[in-house]
Amino acid sequence: MSWSRQGGRSGPRGYHHGNLKEALIRAALELIAQKGPAGFTFAEAARWAGVSPAAPYRHFRDRDELLIDVARRGFDQFEAVLARAWDDGRPDAFAALDRMGKAYLQFARSEPAYYSAMFEAGIPPEASPELRDGAERALAVLRTAVERLIATMPVRDRPPVLMMTLHIWAVSHGIASLFGRGDSARRSLPMSPEDLLEAAVLIYLNGLGFTVSPTAGRPA
Amino acid sequence: MSWSRQGGRSGPRGYHHGNLKEALIRAALELIAQKGPAGFTFAEAARWAGVSPAAPYRHFRDRDELLIDVARRGFDQFEAVLARAWDDGRPDAFAALDRMGKAYLQFARSEPAYYSAMFEAGIPPEASPELRDGAERALAVLRTAVERLIATMPVRDRPPVLMMTLHIWAVSHGIASLFGRGDSARRSLPMSPEDLLEAAVLIYLNGLGFTVSPTAGRPA
DNA sequence: TGTACATCAGTGAACGCGCGTTCACTGATGTAC
DNA sequence: TGTACATCAGTGAACGCGCGTTCACTGATGTAC
Numbered sequence: 001m002s003w004s005r006q007g008g009r010s011g012p013r014g015y016h017h018g019n020l021k022e023a024l025i026r027a028a029l030e031l032i033a034q035k036g037p038a039g040f041t042f043a044e045a046a047r048w049a050g051v052s053p054a055a056p057y058r059h060f061r062d063r064d065e066l067l068i069d070v071a072r073r074g075f076d077q078f079e080a081v082l083a084r085a086w087d088d089g090r091p092d093a094f095a096a097l098d099r100m101g102k103a104y105l106q107f108a109r110s111e112p113a114y115y116s117a118m119f120e121a122g123i124p125p126e127a128s129p130e131l132r133d134g135a136e137r138a139l140a141v142l143r144t145a146v147e148r149l150i151a152t153m154p155v156r157d158r159p160p161v162l163m164m165t166l167h168i169w170a171v172s173h174g175i176a177s178l179f180g181r182g183d184s185a186r187r188s189l190p191m192s193p194e195d196l197l198e199a200a201v202l203i204y205l206n207g208l209g210f211t212v213s214p215t216a217g218r219p220a
Numbered sequence: 221m222s223w224s225r226q227g228g229r230s231g232p233r234g235y236h237h238g239n240l241k242e243a244l245i246r247a248a249l250e251l252i253a254q255k256g257p258a259g260f261t262f263a264e265a266a267r268w269a270g271v272s273p274a275a276p277y278r279h280f281r282d283r284d285e286l287l288i289d290v291a292r293r294g295f296d297q298f299e300a301v302l303a304r305a306w307d308d309g310r311p312d313a314f315a316a317l318d319r320m321g322k323a324y325l326q327f328a329r330s331e332p333a334y335y336s337a338m339f340e341a342g343i344p345p346e347a348s349p350e351l352r353d354g355a356e357r358a359l360a361v362l363r364t365a366v367e368r369l370i371a372t373m374p375v376r377d378r379p380p381v382l383m384m385t386l387h388i389w390a391v392s393h394g395i396a397s398l399f400g401r402g403d404s405a406r407r408s409l410p411m412s413p414e415d416l417l418e419a420a421v422l423i424y425l426n427g428l429g430f431t432v433s434p435t436a437g438r439p440a
Numbered sequence: 441t442g443t444a445c446a447t448c449a450g451t452g453a454a455c456g457c458g459c460g461t462t463c464a465c466t467g468a469t470g471t472a473c
Numbered sequence: 474t475g476t477a478c479a480t481c482a483g484t485g486a487a488c489g490c491g492c493g494t495t496c497a498c499t500g501a502t503g504t505a506c
Contacts, residue, residue, distance in 0.1 A: 016468060016482055036342055038258025043459055052484050057461075059482090119397070120340060122256055159423075162410050166399070167420045171387070174394030177339070179386070190382050200387045203379075204420070207427025236449055236501060263492055272451050277494075279449090 021059040023049040028070050032113035037067065037121035067117060068127050074114030075134030081107050082141040093148045094205075094212050100145060101172060101197045108176035115181070119173065142169060149210070157209050164208070171200050241279040243269040248290050252333035257287065257341035287337060288347050294334030295354030301327050302361040313368045314425075314432050320365060321392060321417045328396035335401070339393065362389060369430070377429050384428070391420050 017023065027048035031040035042063045043053045060066040085103035089096045108115045117123070118135075125132045143165045150158050180193045189196065205212055237243065247268035251260035262283045263273045280286040305323035309316045328335045337343070338355075345352045363385045370378050400413045409416065425432055 018482095020482080036258065038256065041459060042461095053459085054461080054463090054485080055483060063460080160410065163416065163419060166395075166409070166416060167391070167423070170394030170398055170416070170420070171391045172394070173398055174390030174392070175386075177397060178390055178393055189386070190380065196383065196386060196390070199383060200390070200424070203387070203427035204424050205427070207423035207425070238449095240449080261492060262494090273492085274452080274494080274496090275450060283493080 017049070017051055017055070020049060020051060020055060023051075024056055024059060024066060025070060025073065028066055029113040032070070032116055037116045040067075042066070064123075064127075067121060068123055068131055070114070071117040071121065071123050072128065072131045072134045074111070074118045075131070075138045077111070077114060078107055078118065079134070079138040079141055082138060086141060086145050089145065089148050093145065093152065094210075097145050097149060097168075097201065098198055100142070101168075101201060102194050104172045105176055105180050105193050105197060108180050112181055115176070119177075139165070139169070149205075153209065159208050167204065168201060171204070172197060175200070237269070237271055237275070240269060240271060240275060243271075244276055244279060244286060245290060245293065248286055249333040252290070252336055257336045260287075262286070284343075284347075287341060288343055288351055290334065291337040291341065291343050292348065292351045292354050294331070294338045295351070295358045297331070297334060298327055298338065299354065299358040299361055302358060306361060306365050309365065309368050313365065313372065314430075317365050317369060317388075317421065318418060320362070321388075321421060322414050324392045325396055325400050325413050325417060328400050332401055335396070339397075359385070359389065369425075373429065379428050387424065388421060391424070392417060395420070 024045050027045040028040055030048065031044060040063075042056055045066070046053045046056050049055075056066070060069070081103050082100055085100040086096050087099070123131070125135055143161060146165045146168065147161055150161060150164065175193050175197045179189055179196065191199070202212055244265050247265040248260055250268065251264060260283075262276055265286070266273045266276050269275075276286070280289070301323050302320055305320040306316050307319070343351070345355055363381060366385045366388065367381055370381060370384065395413050395417050399409055399416065411419070422432055
């Protein structure tokens with residue numbers, strides 16, 4: 001299938017595409033998913049969108065600018081997905097954090113192209129302010145959750161928020177990268193990535209002195 | 221600088237390179253370190269080695285075969301580095317595991333090209349039996365360490381070896397990927413990747429019920 | 441020790457290909473009056 | 474409501490480039506006798 005001339009219902013069909021910018025983004029996502037962030041070219045994205053190779057230059061300065069835009073959109077969606085899973089900590093912070101972990105892995109699996117662009121394409125966060133902001137906002141969702149968890153502890157036992165945030169992020173990213181997607185998922189594991197992450201976080205929280213309520217799920 | 225015709229002391233200098241295979245590997249490492257696994261081409265590796273573009277075909281069927289060989293060598297070195305850090309668990313398993321964590325991060329940092337080829341180039345482990353074996357052997361070093369740690373626990377409290385191995389691997393890889401190298405290391409962190417990893421592992425071990433001896437270092 | 445010869449590891453020219461990028465252009469759209 | 478015109482968003486042809494790969498070749502090396 002091709003995304004050409006699909007600028008919404010009854011979009012214009014003639015000389016003008018009508019929604020080329022979006023179509024190029026979609027093409028890039030498809031190509032990145034197939035061949036990785038490096039295996040996508042401006043020319044091929046144009047072909048996918050059913051447009052001449054010069055057309056993309058009306059919307060992006062170059063290939064990099066398109067990639068950065070993909071990564072930025074990825075962080076936006078990532079933030080939304082995490083925030084939805086967190087659901088303001090309902091019914092309790094432990095259950096909500098657990099849900100967020102699953103959402104993290106699910107995002108990496110179902111949106112490999114976004115995930116690649118965000119974390120594996122080698123785009124520095126300084127590439128654009130919007131990109132940096134997007135990444136910050138996504139991380140902030142996790143940090144908020146961690147703050148809420150920490151708030152349940154006696155003051156003198158509380159770990160540093162940022163350290164704990166980075167720990168949870170790192171183990172989530174590690175599991176997603178190593179076991180969560182495509183080929184790597186083929187590794188024979190004793191448990192699903194979701195269970196692996198859940199167990200890791202429970203053990204980690206236990207190690208910090210949290211008493212995890214039973215609604216947070218059971219470690220495998 | 222160029223690696224051409226450096227086949228050891230007083231290598232042959234004329235028509236034959238003498239050590240082209242090694243020179244191509246070195247060129248690939250240099251190029252991968254500079255531009256990522258995708259930004260390395262057969263032709264450029266040949267140029268680096270001071271040789272015609274057709275020459276590499278005497279040693280590798282194609283670009284992929286070279287990349288796979290780089291990844292395989294990477295796992296071999298990785299195994300050696302981890303095993304050396306582990307040092308058969310001396311003076312005790314906790315201190316040795318801690319050392320291994322630092323060695324893990326150090327490897328990712330000092331050998332970014334190997335690390336990329338091993339984990340980020342998208343080479344499936346089935347690409348070659350040697351590659352698969354190399355990866356297995358590297359992981360086995362970590363598993364052995366974990367087994368030794370677990371053996372210090374009362375039988376009824378012991379966690380599954382493989383689960384614990386994968387947890388430690390995942391958090392190490394997560395920290396290395398997100399914070400350990402090049403650009404990503406620029407993120408402003410409250411602590412070094414080494415300290416971050418050490419703290420994570422200590423908290424995790426604590427969560428499993430380990431009583432960590434003071435020689436294993438202090439969490440930050 | 442010398443010679444003939446097989447094998448090995450390179451050369452260098454050539455090819456087709458797809459990419460990135462530019463250019464003058466043109467069809468479509470929207471707006472002022 | 475109609476018309477003139479500016480602007481926008483495409484076209485398509487062209488370019489130079491580097492890559493991957495093949496090919497007949499040749500210089501260097503090693504070995505049998």
